[in-house]
Amino acid sequence: MVAKEAVVELVRDAAAENGACDVRIAPAFVDETTRTRLRAAFARGDFATWGYGDDRAVRATDPATILERASSVLCVAFAYATAAPSRAPLTGRVSNYAWSLDYHERLLHVLRAAARRIDELAGAPVTAIACDTKPIAERAYAARAGLGWTGKHTNLISRRLGSYVFLGEIVTTLELEPDAPLRTGCGACSRCVDACPTGALRGDYTIDATRCISDLTQRTDAIPRELRPLVGEWVWGCDICQSVCPPTQRAGERGARADAAVNAFAATPELVRLLRMRSSEYRRYIARTAMGWRGAAVLRRNAAVALGNALDRSTVPALVEALDRDPHPMVRGHAAWALGRIGSPAALAALQARMECERDGTVREEIAAVLVRT
Numbered sequence: 001m002v003a004k005e006a007v008v009e010l011v012r013d014a015a016a017e018n019g020a021c022d023v024r025i026a027p028a029f030v031d032e033t034t035r036t037r038l039r040a041a042f043a044r045g046d047f048a049t050w051g052y053g054d055d056r057a058v059r060a061t062d063p064a065t066i067l068e069r070a071s072s073v074l075c076v077a078f079a080y081a082t083a084a085p086s087r088a089p090l091t092g093r094v095s096n097y098a099w100s101l102d103y104h105e106r107l108l109h110v111l112r113a114a115a116r117r118i119d120e121l122a123g124a125p126v127t128a129i130a131c132d133t134k135p136i137a138e139r140a141y142a143a144r145a146g147l148g149w150t151g152k153h154t155n156l157i158s159r160r161l162g163s164y165v166f167l168g169e170i171v172t173t174l175e176l177e178p179d180a181p182l183r184t185g186c187g188a189c190s191r192c193v194d195a196c197p198t199g200a201l202r203g204d205y206t207i208d209a210t211r212c213i214s215d216l217t218q219r220t221d222a223i224p225r226e227l228r229p230l231v232g233e234w235v236w237g238c239d240i241c242q243s244v245c246p247p248t249q250r251a252g253e254r255g256a257r258a259d260a261a262v263n264a265f266a267a268t269p270e271l272v273r274l275l276r277m278r279s280s281e282y283r284r285y286i287a288r289t290a291m292g293w294r295g296a297a298v299l300r301r302n303a304a305v306a307l308g309n310a311l312d313r314s315t316v317p318a319l320v321e322a323l324d325r326d327p328h329p330m331v332r333g334h335a336a337w338a339l340g341r342i343g344s345p346a347a348l349a350a351l352q353a354r355m356e357c358e359r360d361g362t363v364r365e366e367i368a369a370v371l372v373r374t
Contacts, residue, residue, distance in 0.1 A: 002122055004176045010121065011074055011170065014114035022077045022158065024145035024179040028063035028070035028171060034140040035061040037206075046208050049215050060135040067128035067171040072178070074170040075142040076114075077156075078107060079254035081164035084267050090315065091268040092306050095214065095237025096164060098291040099267040100259045107131045107168045115170050122174060131168040138167045146179040153192035153241035154207045159184070162248030164255070192241035197230045201241060213238035217302050218294060222330060222362070225369070228305050228337060235269060235302040236291040262289060271310065272318045274303035275335075297328040304331060308338030316342060320350040332358070333366035340370030348374055 004025065011023045038057035041047060063070040080097055087093070097103065108131050115127035130136050139156045143149050148158035148165075155163040159182070193203040200211040209215045213230070214237045216223050223231065242248050261267035265285045277286075282296040291299070304322060307315045319342075322335040336354070339347035348371075355367045 002118075002174050002176075006121060007074070007118055007172075007174065007176060010117045011076060011114040014110055014117065021079065022147055022161065024075050024142070024147045025176050026073045026075055026141045026145035027178045028073050030064075031061040031137060031140055031144070034137045038137065041206060044208075045210065046206065048210050049219050050209075056135055060137045061140070063136065063141075063171045066130055066134055066136060067173065069173045070128075070171045072172050072174055072176040073136075073141050073145070074114075074172065074176075075138070075145040075147050076107075076111065076168045076170070077142065077147050077158055077161060078103075078110075078166040078168070078256075079158075079161045079164060079251070080166055080256075080259040081162065081248075081251065081253045082255035082259045082261070083253055085261060085264050087268045088270075090271050090307075090310055090312060091233075092235035092271050092274060092303060093233050093238075094235060094267055094269070094291065095239050096255075097166070098236050098289055099261040100290070101262055101288050102290045102292065103166050103259075104131055104133065104290070106258055107166055108133070111168045111170055118170065118172060118174070126173045128171045129169065130171070131166075136169055136171075138169055141169065142167055144178075144181055146181050149182050149185050150205060151192065151245065152186050152190060152203060152205055153196075153201055153245065154205060155242060157186075157245065157247050158251075159247065160251065161254055162251030163242045163245055164248060164251070189246065191244040191246070195240050195244045197232065197240065198227055213240070218298070220294065220298060222333065223301070223305060225337065228334075229309060229341070231302075231305050232309055233271070233306040235271070235274060235299060235306050266291075269299075269303070271303050271307050272315055275300055275307065275318055275322055275331075277303075297331055300326065300328070300331045301334045304334040304338045308334075308341040311342055313342060313344045313346075316344055316347050316350070319347070323350060323354050329360040329363050332360070333363045336363060336366040336370060340373070343374070 059065045111129040148156045151157045157163045193201045198211040200208050319335045319339050326332050351367050
């Protein structure tokens with residue numbers, strides 16, 4: 001029989017070069033409590049952006065869907081908080097996790113190496129891995145393993161590492177003694193709930209992700225108009241609920257060198273430059289980061305929203321250029337909204353002129369929504 005201590009040590013060794021981490025074990029049981037909560041969340045439409053349904057709730061709460069005869073789940077936490085470059089005027093905000101090279105590749109490399117060593121120790125293939133790549137309720141199993149607890153912002157909070165942690169899992173058929181969950185929680189603290197600009201956090205450990213800035217900046221269709229002013233200058237993700245969390249504040253910056261910003265543009269992009277970004281610049285500065293998977297048009301759209309919220313008339317020419325020339329209707333539509341929000345004579349004149357030649361119905365609707373108010 002393989003000793004739990006030997007397996008955990010293998011995983012810790014394999015992860016040592018990737019920053020502060022913790023490893024705990026949960027039993028690979030069917031988590032009926034989490035399944036019920038996920039079904040309720042999907043029924044409410046909390047995650048409508050992602051199209052999750054009942055099948056997702058069933059699969060994510062049964063590790064056997066990842067590995068037949070699963071017995072244990074090794075839950076691994078990697079701290080990633082690093083300092084952001086100082087922001088200049090008219091630059092966007094990017095979530096801490098997204099400005100380095102895509103963490104999925106790095107963590108999967110570590111998990112694969114650890115899983116191979118476990119297989120070698122066991123003398124047979126006994127593992128499968130996941131890192132936001134397969135349906136598993138990773139925060140629920142991490143909490144069950146004692147890595148931390150689920151906070152009111154719905155992220156996992158580690159006592160030592162705070163909530164800026166990446167999670168990965170090694171599911172194994174080995175019967176390993178599980179760790180005990182923590183006997184702690186958020187108590188009366190509601191700082192994250194109070195700080196959320198869009199009211200996405202309900203305070204009962206659930207989230208309406210369709211209102212979450214992080215999800216709004218990742219969706220591939222239009223950001224609802226009523227929520228655009230609340231997005232502020234975030235162009236990818238949002239860290240507000242985590243940045244005000246006391247355990248996260250106490251943890252400080254525990255990320256590894258690999259978690260640092262890959263370049264200044266990825267961490268604090270110049271909004272006008274981002275709005276004008278085309279494929280070559282996207283491939284050079286953004287594509288390999290964790291915000292690279294949605295494509296350049298989504299980021300140009302987000303830049304338009306951020307410029308609208310910046311309310312700086314000096315950016316009107318760039319927004320007019322996007323309104324007239326951007327190949328993607330979604331970007332043109334959000335540029336129209338931004339011009340309307342700035343509301344200068346030049347901005348309104350450009351909208352009037354564009355209305356006469358714009359052929360896309362969604363863009364015309366955005367322009368009309370502005371002009372009807374003026």
